[in-house]
Amino acid sequence: MDATEFRRRGKEMVDLIADYLENIEQRPVYPNVEPGYLRSLIPQEAPEEPDTYEDVVKDIERVIMPGVTHWHSPYFYAYxxxxxxxxxxxxxxxxxxxxxxxxSWAASPACTELETVMMDWLGKMLKLPEEFIAGTHGQGGGVIQGTASEATLVALLAARSRTVRIILANDPQRPETDITSKLVAYASDQAHCSVERAGMIGGVRMKKIPTKQSNKYAVHGETFLKMIQEDKAAGLIPFYLCATLGTTPSCAFDRITELGPICNAEQIWMHIDAAYAGSSFICPEFRPLLNGIEFADSFNFNPHKWLLHWQIPLGRRFRSLKMWFVFRMYGLKGLQDYIRKHVELAKEFETLVRADPRFEISADVILALVCFRLKGSNEMNEVLLKRINNGKKIHLVPCQLSGQFVLRFAICARTTESRHVREAWRIISQLICDRQKRLVNLLSYPINFVVMSQTDVAFHHIYCNF
Amino acid sequence: MDATEFRRRGKEMVDLIADYLENIEQRPVYPNVEPGYLRSLIPQEAPEEPDTYEDVVKDIERVIMPGVTHWHSPYFYAYxxxxxxxxxxxxxxxxxxxxxxxxSWAASPACTELETVMMDWLGKMLKLPEEFIAGTHGQGGGVIQGTASEATLVALLAARSRTVRIILANDPQRPETDITSKLVAYASDQAHCSVERAGMIGGVRMKKIPTKQSNKYAVHGETFLKMIQEDKAAGLIPFYLCATLGTTPSCAFDRITELGPICNAEQIWMHIDAAYAGSSFICPEFRPLLNGIEFADSFNFNPHKWLLHWQIPLGRRFRSLKMWFVFRMYGLKGLQDYIRKHVELAKEFETLVRADPRFEISADVILALVCFRLKGSNEMNEVLLKRINNGKKIHLVPCQLSGQFVLRFAICARTTESRHVREAWRIISQLICDRQKRLVNLLSYPINFVVMSQTDVAFHHIYCNF
Structure with missing residues (x-):
């Protein structure tokens, strides 16, 4: 394919994409395929001679689309x-x-420099303290990591190295393996499993801090202080806290204004993981959720979750171009409006749930995630979720809170409107009207968990890879 | 911007891209900017109100292009x-x-499944042993990692976990920290610094295996065997070898047919890093370079380096679509032709260098990388490289081999032809004719290292991030 053909094919692809996105509502949001569906649809080996481009394009609908979960459908409320x-x-x-x-700078100066400046733009949008900004002479600054998991790991490794250095400065004869074998990192029992994994990769012990069993699921200062005092008494070395702002299961906020001073006094590195919630801090009304950032050593969030440029994980690509285009084409106000609209849609859904006495809200709704469930057994809620996802009209995933099976309704798509949210609620509540009796009956029979086990995969993966 | 406007803007962007690539030869391959150039060209903060799209597009030429190193220019021979x-x-x-x-599978089945099948296609193209293929019932299979660095790290963590498990099975009382403090990983002294970094992240000792001081720079079995025997006698536990096929400095090949049996006998995990050279193994004439793969536990290479779909590091995107399009639109033969043409161009350049008695070839030319230098001091070669890159017509980076400063000429661009290679040689050799005397004279004066220090950054980064 030469440039001339690319001009033609590229324009066709632009139309294909516009068609796809304009008509995405017509597609079932969740695919109707069984594991292994794709392999039989294409050859077992790469072709010796080139295929035609027409054949490749035809296969988009034949091979790919039937197996796509449409993340940008306004009926997608999962993850x-x-x-x-x-x-x-x-x-x-x-x-x-x-x-x-x-x-490196020389490998493409514009690529390095735009990233530095875009991270400053972002930091200023979030009103981060001056130390986090690179500027022309600053010591701070941001970097685009592949994923939040990497950011957590990088911060943990930096903390490990800092603590080992401090201890060796006072006690140069102490073997480094003796120090690292006594290090303890901490995170909420609601934290993402990537935090636990960072501890495993870094070869340090990681302890979970219990959260209060209210609807808040937040780590409090006193709980943390008690743990580190006990650990120090036992000869261990607390060195790292990963505090979460906006947990994956319920969007809970650890109390960093309490935790920060403790960390600073004890020379414990405080890292803040705000993967999802971080974007909302560009709105003044949500910025107070970030108060306490001034105590933090490092901070990460995923703009791709909520700031309209998907997928930061572009490795070593020219990643900041996307932020530049988006920030400029929306402007700060446009992005704030976007966040606010999503939060309002979540509130609208919350109101619908609260008005129905068969349901309960399982965690405070602070941003655009609603955790809810049928009053009653976990099994009943599992079956409800199975029915919802089997219907293919809307897509949700679950989480576990205080041992309860809970449904997560996250506002996700750029095109989600009030009518979609109301229709989603109509589908859910009608499913109950139609099926509640049958749901209960079903529980006395073995349930076909084929679909459920797929959801289960997703469920575990929320914690493992999300 | 709605779908209607996207149809228009997308088509304009297709034309902009085609124009850029059709005329890339006219641009200086290496930018003429100083560090920090970009910050003053754009505002210090994101705009409150949206910019116009016209302004954004205008800024591509005003802000971005002056700072781009054009990796797809036929005059790009660096990295x-x-x-x-x-x-x-x-x-x-x-x-x-x-x-x-x-x-996860449920998060988009097509995404997971196409990746599995594309990795099988790739494995079959390379004629990997059956254990590396997923198939319908296989235990093997590939996964697209963000970067080769991650692949090396993942393999090292798997090896660490396997060895700890084996030792604990025989000696359940032994503390795990005692085991890990005795583990030793090995890699060539020519290996990429990401290998050393993987050891640091994994918290294990990493030893460099000296390579023979011929033009081969390969790790031999006897050297490795001697090292592990000494380490075992000292109470250490050898557990991981990262063998390189196609090192970054000189494209050297470790002798895996000798190393593999040693690893297998000693229960040492053999990982093979073929980041650059891996693509060439789709040609039967280069496949013997991979002999010994049957002894390996894991294998990675970067198809984006040489198989026409740049940038595998797409994190969690639908990454395999690219492989599918490319494999089909080129066919295996088309890809083989592409590799062979690059290797031939390198041979052509090698012939030109060998015909000039002022120059020497510094390492065997096996694929499409030529390592060469002026006979004489390192300083003279450093100045030559500085002159070459200052000229902006062609772009090269250096490496260090046996303490010598060496120039690396890598065939990189899809559009590089014999005429570009001959012109590159004309530029280099003319620079010598014109400047040789002045080069020597310059050495007695302090040299302005501004540009050189940028190249130095690249130089170090080859080892650190490439």
Missing amino acids: FPTASSFPAMLADMLSGAIGCIGF | FPTASSFPAMLADMLSGAIGCIGF
Whole structure:
């Protein structure tokens, strides 16, 4: 394919994409395929001679689309959002064409420099303390990591190295393996499993801090202080706390204004993981949720979750182009409006749930995630979720809170409107009207868990890979 | 921006990209900017109100392009290639539009399944042993990692866990920290610094195996055997070898047919890092370089370096779409032709260098990388490289081999032809004719190292991030 043909095929692809996104509501949000469906649809080996482009394009509908979970459908309420927008797609096209690998300044100066400045823009949008900004002479600054998991790991490794250095300065003869074998990191029992994994990779012990059993699921200062005092008395070395703002299961906020001073006094590195909630802090009304950041050593969030440029994990690509296009084409106000609209839609859904006495809200609704469940057994809620996802009209995933099976309703798509939310509620509540009796009956029979086990996979993976 | 506007803007972007790539030869391959150039060209904060799209597009030429190192220029001979092609760009557009995050099967079945099958296609193209293929019932299979660095780390963590498990099975009372404090990993002294970093992250000791001081720079079995015997006698536990096929400095090949049986006998995990050279194994004439793979526990390479779909590091995107488009639009033969053409161009350059008695070849030319230098001091070669890169017509980076400063000439761009290679040689050799005397004279004066220090950054980063 030469440039002339690319001009033609590229324009066709633009139309294909616009068609796909304009008509995404017509597609079932969750695919109707069994594991292994794809392998039989395509050859076992790469072709010796080139295929035609027409054949490749035909296979998009034949092979790919039947197996796609449509994350940008307004009926997608699972996991957390992964934002997408037309400016982001345009920037991505350009980034692909430039195709540089920005592993050093010289390898592509624009790539390194735009990233630095875009991270400053972002930091200023969040009103981060001055120490987090690079500026022209600053010591701070941000970097785009592949995923939040990497950010947590990098912060833990930095903390490990800092603590070992401090201890060796006072006690140069102490073997480093003796120090590391006594290090303890901490995170909420609601924290993402990537935090636990960071501890395993870094070869340090990781302890879970119990959260209060109210609807808050937040780590409190006194609980943390008690744990570190006990650990120090036992000869261990507390060195790292990963505090979460907006947990994956219920969007809970650890009390960093209490935790921060403790960390600072004890020379414990405080890392803040705000993967989902971070984007909301660009709105003044949500910024107080970030109070306490001034005590933190490091901070990460995923703009791709909520700021309309999906997928930061572009490794060494020209990743900041996307942020630049999006920030400029929306403006700060446009992005704030976007966040606010999602939060309002979640409140609307919460109101609908609260008005129905068969249901209960399982955690405070602070941003755009509603955790809810049928009053009653876990089994009944599991069956409800199975029915919802089997219907293919809307898609949700579950979480576990205080041992309860809970449904998570996350506002995700750029195009979700009030009518979609109301329809989602109509589907859910009608399913109960139609099926409640049968749901209960079903429980006395063995349930076909084929679909449920798929949801289970997703469920575990929320904690493992999300 | 709505879908209607995206149709228009997307098509304009397709034309902009085609124009850029059709005329890339006219641009200086290496930018003429100083560090920090970009910050003053754009505002210090994101705009409150949206910018116009016209302004954003205008800024591509005003702000971005002056600072781009053009990796796809046929005058780019630095680092290693990062392949790009029109089918890859089309696939990337589609991947961006689907915008799913494939962290589990249910999160987007097509995304998971196409990746599995594409990795099988790739494994079969390389004629990997059956154990590496997933198939319908296999235990093997591949996964797209973000970068080769991650692949090395993941393999090391798997090896660490396997060895700890084996030792604990025989000696359940032994503390795990005692085991890990005695583990030793090994890699060539020519290996990429990401290997050393993997050891640091994993908290294990990493030893460098000296390579023979011929033009081969390969790890031999006897050297390795001697090292592990000494380490075992000292109470250490050898557990992991990262063998390299195609090192970054000189594209050297460790002798895996000798190393593999030693690893298997000693229960040492053999990982093979073939980041650059791996792609060439799709050609039968280069496949013997992979002999010994049957002894390996894991294997990684970067198809984006040489198989025309740049940038595997797409994190959790629908990454395999790109491979599918490219494999089909080129066919195996087309990809083989592509590799062979690059290797031939390198041979052509090697012939030109060998014909000039002022120069010497510093390492065997096996694939498409030529390591060469002026006979004489390191300083003279440093100045030569500085002159070459200052000229902005062609771009090269250096490496260090046996203490010598060496120039690396890597065939990188899809569009590089014999005429570009001959012109590159004309530029280099003319620079010598014109400047040789002045080069020598310059050495007695302090040299302005501003540009050189940028190249130095790249130089170090080859080892640190490449």
